[in-house]
Amino acid sequence: MTESPQQTLDDAAAVLRSALAGDGDAVVGTFDAVVDRSGLAGAYGVAWCLAATMVGEPVPAGVCALDFPGIDEAGYDTRWVARFVSAYANADADTGEALFGAAAADGLLPDCLLTLAGSTVATLRRRAA
Template identity: 85%
Template sequence: MTDLPQQTFDDAAAVLRSALTGDGDAVVGTFDAVVDRAGLSGAYGVAWCLAATMLGDVPAASGAALDFPGIDQAEYDTRWVARFVSAYANRDEPTGEALFGAAAADGLLPDCLLTLAGSTIATLRSRAG
């Protein structure tokens, strides 16, 4: 996903602005607008941008190991974010797409995307402070 349209980056920025102010309804509303305009693939692009924002520059080689203590006991959305971010870190788009599709099929994609946005903001805050 290196050749994303500018609209994807604008949508990701809108999601982050809403998450920064704690407006979960606006985060979900932005994702809903993206789905209406560009389908689930558009929302996937925005989520991939959020993972990129969270991790920053990652090595080009795959095989990155991320540590998520206690992840197996976490809620679905938290486990999903950990796995989605790991897929991004490993440049494993097929796994990212599979996770995205599974969350949509389970009816839990809005919760997962909201958690992803919140986790991205929390990561950015921890880097700044």
């Protein structure tokens, strides 16, 4: 079963509300509920929506290079977020799906999704300042 576009937006909003409140357990719980309801494809849709929130509108045309100073020294989850957001910014769903699958296979997807939620909140706060 896959999620409706509205359900994906609602789930992404729930993740962001929890992340804004600093409630990591609720962020993970929302993603777990999405996986229970719609499988990894549903969680991927929510993650892709969070990446869209980070990149913002309008999506830059052409190939994007995002600046992530010190990324090579960062942890797996931080490198994953940088690459996942870059995949979104470049409209490269194949790479996004590959990254998502690799994190799941490595058993690190929950950490990556938690970092993605935190990074999205940090981006929103930076824009609001």
